[in-house]
Amino acid sequence: MSLQLFKAELPQLLLITIIFSRLWPRITGIESSMEQLSSTIPAFESYMQIMNEANNAKELHEADNSSDNEERLRMREGLECRDVYFRYTRSESAFTLEQINLYIPANRLTAIVGRSGVGKSTLIDILMGLMQPEKGHILIDGKPLTTENLLSLRSSIGYVPQDPFLFNASIRENMLMFEPDASEMRIWDALSLASASEFVNRLPQGLDTLIGDRGVRLSGGERQRLVLARAILRRPSILVLDEATSALDTENESVIQETLAKLKQTMTIIVIAHRVSTIRDADQVVVLDQGKIVQTGGFYQLAQEKRGLFSSLIGSQMELSLPSDTVS
DSSP, X not given: OHHHHHTOOHHHHHHHHHHHHHHHHXXXXXXXXXXXXXXXXXXXXXXXXXXHHHHHTOSSOTTTOOGGGGSOOXXXXXXXXXXXXXXXXXXXXXXXXXXXXXXXXTTSEEEEEESTTSSHHHHHHHHTTSSOOSEEEEEETTEEOOTTTHHHHHHTEEEEXXXXXXXXXXXXXXXXXXXXXXXXXXXXXXXXXXXXXXXXXXXXXXXXXXXXXXXXXXXXXXXXXXXXXXXXXXXXXXXXXXXXXXXXXXXXXXXXHHHHHHHTTTSEEXXXXXXXXXXXXXXXXXXXXXXXXXXXXXXHHHHTOTTSHHHHHHTTHHHHXXXXXXXX
């Protein structure tokens, strides 16, 4: 029947059948690839949309990223917030921060305190140039913060978070991560200032000891001291500590407080903390409440204002921290 229908001879028909049988797997493979491709097109379109949004939201362009901006800023006078207002989205009716007028003098220790969720970390992010205020200005030595000096500000900041992050590498590699040209002497000096040199010396391989993912082989206090040493190694103009001494015992914290007292002679230190021992020696204490600055002054001055928020925040710690001649 097939021979009569196609009017073909048997050898020709067999040849066509063999060719078709060989091509059929490739045809089904192409069909499968087309189905897979069509299923990934929506994901690709979403990826391209995100890439376009990221490019449109880029705060710095190649023209702005000049070599001059890569030089670290050395603040000589101070950092100022002038009538700063901030909210994460304009659809929000309330501002996260509002009417922030704050002056942080250079080479001094400023502590920012307040209850959880009042905007302390947001204020720090704005001071570091990570977020821009909706209203108001940030000034460095009296000059407004712009895209021209933004990178300079960021490169001059050393940041120590509450949850220290370390890489799955040796102590030496972690220390050199952001300051690759630092000498071994500088590394040990930074470790000593952060009260970390003693425990590093006890490790079996010293600086070359592997510390595991996120520093899992170290204790919480050791991790925080190591991250503090890494920040000090960069010799920043501004050092920001976000509850960086919360996991330290009293002895080590006391050593670090002495270190900060020495460091503030050469750099500006901003601390977010709740422990009295951390902020007792601050040159300036800034108290935030509901996105506003409600108190500013010296530690003992604010501690004696019984109706002030700061006095209630430090609570039972106050009696132990105040000198005997100041306690009524």
